[in-house]
Amino acid sequence: MRSKASNMSDSRQGEEVIALHPAESGMQLGRALLHALHNAGISVLYQDREMKTVWARNMRAPWATDTADSNGILPPAQAERIGAAKRGVIASGKPERLELGVPGEDGVRWFQVWIDADHGEGGEVQGIVTTMVETTEQRRREQTLKTLLREVSHRSKNLLAIIQSIATQTGRYSGASGDFLPRFRGRLQSLASSQDLVTSSNWRGAALHELVSGQVGRYAADPERSLRLEGENPYLNPNAALHIGLAMHELAVNSVSYGALSRPDGRVELTARLTTDAGGEPALSLTWCEAIGARDVSSSEKRFGSVALERVVPASLNGTATLEIIGDRLEYRLVIPKGNFATD
Numbered sequence: 001m002r003s004k005a006s007n008m009s010d011s012r013q014g015e016e017v018i019a020l021h022p023a024e025s026g027m028q029l030g031r032a033l034l035h036a037l038h039n040a041g042i043s044v045l046y047q048d049r050e051m052k053t054v055w056a057r058n059m060r061a062p063w064a065t066d067t068a069d070s071n072g073i074l075p076p077a078q079a080e081r082i083g084a085a086k087r088g089v090i091a092s093g094k095p096e097r098l099e100l101g102v103p104g105e106d107g108v109r110w111f112q113v114w115i116d117a118d119h120g121e122g123g124e125v126q127g128i129v130t131t132m133v134e135t136t137e138q139r140r141r142e143q144t145l146k147t148l149l150r151e152v153s154h155r156s157k158n159l160l161a162i163i164q165s166i167a168t169q170t171g172r173y174s175g176a177s178g179d180f181l182p183r184f185r186g187r188l189q190s191l192a193s194s195q196d197l198v199t200s201s202n203w204r205g206a207a208l209h210e211l212v213s214g215q216v217g218r219y220a221a222d223p224e225r226s227l228r229l230e231g232e233n234p235y236l237n238p239n240a241a242l243h244i245g246l247a248m249h250e251l252a253v254n255s256v257s258y259g260a261l262s263r264p265d266g267r268v269e270l271t272a273r274l275t276t277d278a279g280g281e282p283a284l285s286l287t288w289c290e291a292i293g294a295r296d297v298s299s300s301e302k303r304f305g306s307v308a309l310e311r312v313v314p315a316s317l318n319g320t321a322t323l324e325i326i327g328d329r330l331e332y333r334l335v336i337p338k339g340n341f342a343t344d
Contacts, residue, residue, distance in 0.1 A: 043132040194245030206241040215248035231272040240340035260290040282338040
């Protein structure tokens with residue numbers, strides 16, 4: 001068994017530098033510490049009880065000219081704050097820790113400052129050691145993380161609201177209880193597909209052609225032949241990508257059931273054009289066209305698909321929409337304002 005004293009000795013050795021060559025230990029340790037301070041960006045200042053500088057290592061702005069009479073280029077309020085903390089440590093012998101924000105050309109620089117008392121053999125305070133470490137980048141990363149978390153929370157709430165709306169509307173327009181699950185599942189899969197594109201772009205959104213191809217391609221036997229895309233390929237913001245993706249899903253499902261995609265040689269067309277809205281502002285016009293079967297022309301039943309296309313999607317994008325069946329041709333037109341997309 002190892003003795004308690006041996007364990008304590010091992011513990012102390014783990015905290016100390018073991019010098020293999022005692023004659024050189026002081027020089028080696030000093031050089032090593034200087035390298036460590038420089039590499040870690042740590043500034044250290046030693047002052048006596050009168051707060052006169054005895055020595056300083058790796059001093060950088062704003063501490064570079066720290067003397068007995070000044071605190072570098074610190075603003076007066078910050079200089080007084082750190083000076084008061086030093087005087088408090090000298091008086092009490094207890095360490096202090098501060099966080100300082102120093103205005104600079106590129107914004108505020110942040111520092112963690114530790115002030116420790118240097119006690120003599122009799123326990124009296126004979127000086128103070130001030131250690132300064134810049135934490136600006138760490139604070140920026142923390143702020144970025146907080147912003148991202150707020151954004152994720154905001155988008156998650158929006159996504160849940162969309163899902164809740166889909167569930168409510170699907171239940172309202174499902175003719176039988178057995179229709180609800182397959183329809184609801186299909187709409188959730190559509191939402192998930194659009195969300196994948198948004199997430200892969202770091203929440204910037206999705207390109208229109210990629211979005212439409214993904215939604216229609218899930219139902220078309222040969223997407224390259226059965227889907228024709230013409231015109232602009234704008235980049236949609238996340239909200240527009242989710243709702244336009246839902247619109248494309250409804251159009252594709254209806255087409256597979258009643259329209260062009262229900263026939264081997266059928267084809268749908270989507271045209272994107274830059275235009276202006278009713279107020280003369282820049283807008284994007286999306287037009288879906290296809291030939292449909294005669295059996296659907298006579299149907300006037302209002303399903304969730306048409307409600308989503310004519311009401312839910314345009315309202316969510318502050319746009320307008322029309323769904324018309326003229327003869328054996330279905331045409332859906334959605335106009336959305338500039339804030340939902342970018343063409344650069």
